[in-house]
Amino acid sequence: MNERFTRVIEKMKEENVPQLIVSDPVAIFYLTGKWIYPGERLLALFIHKDGDPKLVINELFPQEEDLGVELIWYNDVEDGVEILSKYIHEDEIMGIDKEWPAKFLLRLQELLPDKKYVNSSLLIDKVRMIKDEEEKELMRESSRINDKVMEELIPWVVEGLTERELSDKVKKIYAKHGIQKVSFEPITAYAKGAADPHHETDDAKGKTGDCVVLDIGGFYKNYASDMTRTVFIGEVSERQREIYEIVKEACQRGIDAAKPGNRMCDVDLAARNYIEEKGFGKYFTHRTGHSIGLEDHEYGDVSSVNEHIILPGQCFSVEPGIYLPDEGIGVRIEDLVLITEDGCEVLNQFTKDLIVVPQEEK
Template identity: 35%
Template structure:
């Protein structure tokens, strides 16, 4: 499946080979989990689907399980250039080679090494790689479902432990600890736990600020299983919330439900966003919903497709993304509810199942 899709992409893009740096597409095509660092690490794929890799010697053992045609390794003290030249010669690179790359992940570090080792032409191939990863296989879905179960379970375990007076960092650490206990291999992004006025920062990080009675706390956190992410948000109240907070919470909950209900095969991505935005705008809060309604989910916690105005992608079974409208009132509070969903033949499967009712912590 991968090879056939790549072959079509090679032809349409006019590329002869593909180079990938460590990240989601590198892992998707090789099965190897590598991290971008000061050590040059590259995966090459030719038009026949054969894969070769340049690796630091300390990673050679990790690559034994991968289906690689060629492996060239180097030691730290010698550097990668000789090994890279050997590999490009084995792969038959010439001045006629057109090398596809991911513009969003390649660094000048890798680009300079590649141009120093061979005379090739470069062409961006991001859209082709996006298309390959867009529809999740059954094994991918199983991993995302397991990660979703973990984020649900972590919150269920953590809520009884939350108390007024804890810091935002205390709350974030407890969630992360419980996810680890349940089997998450780590967090796919920095946990968000923002209380009171800081909840109006959609991507705020946790601090040593103490949570006060009556604060709404936005909890945005994720788990990983074999690289695949779940990403969820719940907003909880430490003590009885204000009437304004209760009212707006209901608006966000209705907007989120409307967006989830809009998910089905044949629907248009932007219509999911419109469904949520319509509810929030009707309540007079449209100016305070400042981001897209959702983003794709898989080996990257933010990948295609985006649920936003202007995206006319037709939804199809196997697409996985978040649905996460929010309202953020500066200097007051923020509210966001986020679930992970999968488009199915029959409609939609909601992967994260923790209640969307407002939880009040005594």
């Protein structure tokens, strides 16, 4: 068993969940190093606190390499859940992950009706929250590439290009850097679109004086990057500059609060209090950030209600924003931080100074 299994089992003991079924392909990849997408078929990793994990898997998914677990095969005419049920200890609570399809869980409940079932997804989510050395290196490299993509993208922010064209450009630049998969649809939002944090890319054209929110991320060797910069086409108004500088300072204050011993909500509050002080509190309408790793959004919000004490190895975003729909102004600035023993390492090096993208003379 590898170190990650060991950490999961320690957590199981801590939280009194003696046995666990894991079905989320991301969690299975995390533990075995292998992506397996079973479609509608059963794929279940059974972990008992005494060790010797088992993966119940359909014969249609032959595995050549050693996944570090015993493979229990079934075929399309067998009842995989019944096979799985034979490994389950009768008299103990059964942890289930939230992604397990109801059709499998209900079948198991039929087979073992007297058992107590609990949602135990957090056991693995909490282990995944603390990045190991290999993951830290991958997160660093993923963000290093994201910095370069941002740098190459910004000169393309010009009058006349649509949001969609700019978003396609983002994907092309990632591809040039060997990144085939974005961690989410790139946000390339102008003015009114920028003022809507949930804006979907459309055919609006950039024009001089627009603020442009660029929120981009890609997967490098399965690890996500995510950063946001807001730039201005050709010129910037005093009002836009004022908003920009407030968000920039709020982001810095959030980053400064990202250290072991503080709580996640302290990061949120550091950014939020500053924006409130400046009179824009009600225009900062979302949480300050989210954890990130194998998925763009992982367990562990940077929000005002998360009192979890920050630990070394955590990785999350700090991304305050101010959105003024009536004025068509939206500014968000986002960096990723990796928590160290006494503070944090900011994974994005790309400048947060205000950028006005120069336009060609017509």
